[in-house]
Amino acid sequence: MEKTDLYPTIFRRKSVRRYDLTPLDESTLAEISEYMDNLKPMYSDIKTELKIIGPDDVKRRMMRKAPHYIAVFSEAREGHLTNVGFMVQQMDLFLSANNIGSCWQGIPQPTKEVLKSSDLEFIILMPFGRPAEPLHRDSVSEFKRKHLQKISDVAGAEDLMEAARMAPSAGNGQPWFFTGDESIIHAYSVKPSFIRGLLVKKYIPIDVGIAIYHLKLAAEHFGKKAEIVFNKPAENPPKGYEYVASLRLNR
Numbered sequence: 001m002e003k004t005d006l007y008p009t010i011f012r013r014k015s016v017r018r019y020d021l022t023p024l025d026e027s028t029l030a031e032i033s034e035y036m037d038n039l040k041p042m043y044s045d046i047k048t049e050l051k052i053i054g055p056d057d058v059k060r061r062m063m064r065k066a067p068h069y070i071a072v073f074s075e076a077r078e079g080h081l082t083n084v085g086f087m088v089q090q091m092d093l094f095l096s097a098n099n100i101g102s103c104w105q106g107i108p109q110p111t112k113e114v115l116k117s118s119d120l121e122f123i124i125l126m127p128f129g130r131p132a133e134p135l136h137r138d139s140v141s142e143f144k145r146k147h148l149q150k151i152s153d154v155a156g157a158e159d160l161m162e163a164a165r166m167a168p169s170a171g172n173g174q175p176w177f178f179t180g181d182e183s184i185i186h187a188y189s190v191k192p193s194f195i196r197g198l199l200v201k202k203y204i205p206i207d208v209g210i211a212i213y214h215l216k217l218a219a220e221h222f223g224k225k226a227e228i229v230f231n232k233p234a235e236n237p238p239k240g241y242e243y244v245a246s247l248r249l250n251r
């Protein structure tokens, strides 16, 4: 399997929900496991555990069956959900780049046995397998996303912001906003209303972690050093948003 630059995959990937149920062969699964065990964290001190499980280990709750699932567990600490978004999006892009479909899925849940198999908190599942539907989009116009002006007032850095704009999110909510310039980009997440918060609270930080990973990948693709820093700007955040993290960019 290819471990090349995943940046172009940002503009082709899509959620795959219909799978060929034939399991992937052992060597492909071994390569996927190896990649999964070497994901780059956003917070290196938060413990995570990712396991590949089968369809019998999952309560699907209306979602279609897949031959394999990644079950994601994490230590529950400040930033852990953003960290999961940042890490597991690397799997989504790696699988898509290698002609394997995947989809973030908050609805299905693992069985009790799987939940008990880790000391860490269960966070989310990602089904994957050979797709039984188109794997990629043919053009950026097929992405249903907010216009750039609605999610960013960053001065310049359009190429990077376009990569963040394409990020997948729960219910396609795109709960992010970015400020800054070509040397530092600040990421914010939407503060949901109380009622909406009950439904989406867990997913918003995951979504923002995904978008931050897209930003970092794009920056590195364009030859910049991209470092995650916590450098809350002095200015007030955009109304209705709260600060998450920043990406410092150097040539």
Ligand SMILES: Cc1cc2nc3c(=O)[nH]c(=O)nc-3n(C[C@H](O)[C@H](O)[C@H](O)COP(=O)(O)O)c2cc1C
Residues within 6 Å of the ligand: 013, 014, 015, 016, 017, 063, 103, 104, 105, 106, 107, 108, 167, 168, 169, 170, 171, 172, 203, 206, 207, 210
């Ligand atoms: C945290 C998270 C949870 C999601 N949960 C589900 C889910 O339970 N079921 C589902 O069909 N899609 C789920 N999705 C996929 C989104 O609906 C999808 O990413 C979004 O609509 C954008 O479409 P795209 O991924 O094809 O670009 C989830 C996505 C994220 C990021």
